[in-house]
Amino acid sequence: MAKNNNTTSTTNWTASVTDVQQPKVPILVGLGVAIGAFLWLAPFMGLNSVLNPAKLADIFGGPGSKVNNFLALLGTLGAITSTITTIIIGALSDRTRSRWGRRTPWLLWGSILTAADMCALGTINSENHLWLFILLWCGIQTFINMIVAPLIAVMADLVAPKHRGTISSIYAIGYVIGQYGGPVMGSQFLSSSNSSLINMGYYGLAVLMLLSGPVAAVLVRERSSKSMPVEKLDWSGFVNAFIFPIHQVRNFYLALFGKMMINIAVTAFATYQIFFLTSGMGIDQSHAGRYITLMGTATMITAIVLSSTSGMISDKLKTRKWPVAFSALLTAIGTILPFLTKAPTSMVWYGIIAGTGAGIFFAVDQALNLEVLPNPETAAKDLGILNFANTGAQILAPVMGALLFDAVGKQYLPILPWLSGLAILGAILVLGIKEPKQQEESTQNI
Template sequence: MSKKNENVNADGTWSASVSDAQQPKVPIFIGIATGLGALLWLAPFMGLNSVLNPAKLANIFGGPGSQVNNFLALLGTLGAVTSTITTIIIGALSDRTRSRWGRRTPWIVCGSVLTAAVMVGLGMINDKSQLPIFIVLWCLIQTFINMIVAPLIAVMADRVAPQHRGTISSIYAIGYVIGQYGGPVIGGRFLSSANPGLVNTGYYVLAILMLVSGPIAAIIMHEKSSLGMEKEKLDLSGFVQAFIFPLHHVRNFYLALFGKMMINIAVTAFGVYQVFILTSGMGLGSTPAGKYVSWMGTATMVTAIIFSSTSGAVSDKMGTRKWPVAFAALLTAIGTILPFIFRDPSSMIWYGIIAGTGSGIFFSVDQALNLEVLPDPETAAKDLGILNFANTGAQILAPVLGAIIFDMVGHQYLPILPVLSIIALVGAVLVLMIKETKKA
């Protein structure tokens, strides 16, 4: 790893980005840092969100049903609203941080410590009287975890030259995919019909992974001091400029935003209800359901890793981002409807294989698509934060839509799946409407 500060120009002035000339070689350590960082924060979060939270709430409410669904919808809504707001605020504050450890490192390290502490608190909640505390802690998690997420993504814009961003995005995608699907695999190991209290242990184990996410990423990426960077005032005018949504040359930007949101809604809702699909929908007990969640997560993770490591290069050669993303949405739609058609636990593993392939393609190409639809390079960090609403918006809408559909179809889980499949297809259509510039 080079000891030279890539963000310092030849004349000694600070630069917030790196040019191709300044960085002839791939900054592999940045890729490793962001990939490992993504894995170690996302795996614990997904283990909680997809497996442990639904299981803990089912224990508290005496089984799955409308009460659990409504509470999950409330958690999803409040948590995602909190996340949407804080990711932009923290991103803006991170941009303006001047310290001997750089702009991003202080936020990443503090975020991992605070999030881990709150996860331990969630694990200690065991009855209905504590549910208001559960809600507060969940919103705190959404806030503190963005102290990791927003600065970690910004590192790629700060310290990776344009010619290397595809490669680094692929490395980041591998870590992201392992975290996305590995988290539920770990969480599933803490589901037990004979020992419901084992769920709490899962919170504590995942908190350890969260705790080390920031320090490990910070040590590997070794961010240089940002004390030499010009200070920016965050007065009223600067505040408005930092947080306003883009208004000009935004067609592709918003098509990408809402198209990806539809795809994420389908994936997120499936993840939230996967335990109930297996238990209430297919009649399994908690222990076998946990095993199927782990098997499905493993299948999804393996296929996603394979395709996330190759799809970015294929996309570069094809000269297009939208077609791979749309194809990924199609695979998600196909995988999602299979359990509804076959109504057998083994179909959940097929979901893992097919939707996992789609996820690998999506995660690998998604970051490149984000960069190509930005309306103004000068506001890239802010606009990337807004594009993150494709993820946080899905967290808001997925449990809400799931709860509404659950009530409409007679309190059943399997009929939710065809609707999610259609939502993924809508996302594919929106992405295909993006106008791409032909590459030479």
């Protein structure tokens, strides 16, 4: 068998790579996961943030409570579906044995099925077919995890610990551009006089989705997994493959719940941002929209700049938890500013400060995930469980926001100190992680 440049040997199959085996940064792996992340996230955000609301407003005859309620239903069902399927698909990916590796078959089929589902979703134009809209959206949440879970697991498989911060930074650049660029792409298909242009948006973004897995697979060049031992799927094997980890998991669950607290604070702020400006600060929706645009631009710029450097810095510092905790502190500071000043410009400062935190978080988050995994052979499944820090926040943030709104006297701005406190709690939990000391002598003897 030919030697793969990601590791020094494929004779004895291993689920991960050591620092000794990989003296140089695997740039192609970084480019593969970054471009792959951009190609799946940009279309998804274009649909979720722009095209789905526009299509539903067209179906219901304009924006209003029907659209809001249906979007809330889609968000809840989608998050639940994603939470369940990412764990299952991750576990199945871990057990895949093929000449193309454990992840590549899932990347390819996930791209094809998600793109096809997007095209089908674009054809729905009637209120009578909204049940099908829900099924197709849950299908997208399922099929896209055939890309997401294996793509992140590639970093656990093919990147040595000393390079994970750098590769996580490269990945974060693609992720951030996809997250903020996707809605921009989707908005190009909006038209007040041509509703069929919205459908074209679904088809156009589906092409990008179709490229995600193949492009990532070509760049990553995963090695064969046929020589990997196959664990019998008896009760012990089933527990190992599908159940939440239960051994040596202190760091794992501190990371999970710590990051969930941070994400709840960020998601709840995004959910109520327009109400902070209108109901809380007394400006009209038109002016609120301008401040939200300025805030979003500031967040995107700072996040891109910081995400491109923070991972490499964390490699040099040989720590993941401190940058993540610092990012949470910046989020907490940015979150409480509108409450303290009650000035619309504070929302822009939130974008700058919290955007700086977001850039650091995106860059180091995946590296932290990889280093708290209890078992590299079940990496995709366990990373899927860690993804609950994101999907769980999507479900819990609106609920938490509604409870806080009632608790503080049906006002919006007094919610912010509580959200800031959640971010600080997340930082405290992350700082509880015990990081192993990296052995520098292993690289000095290369």
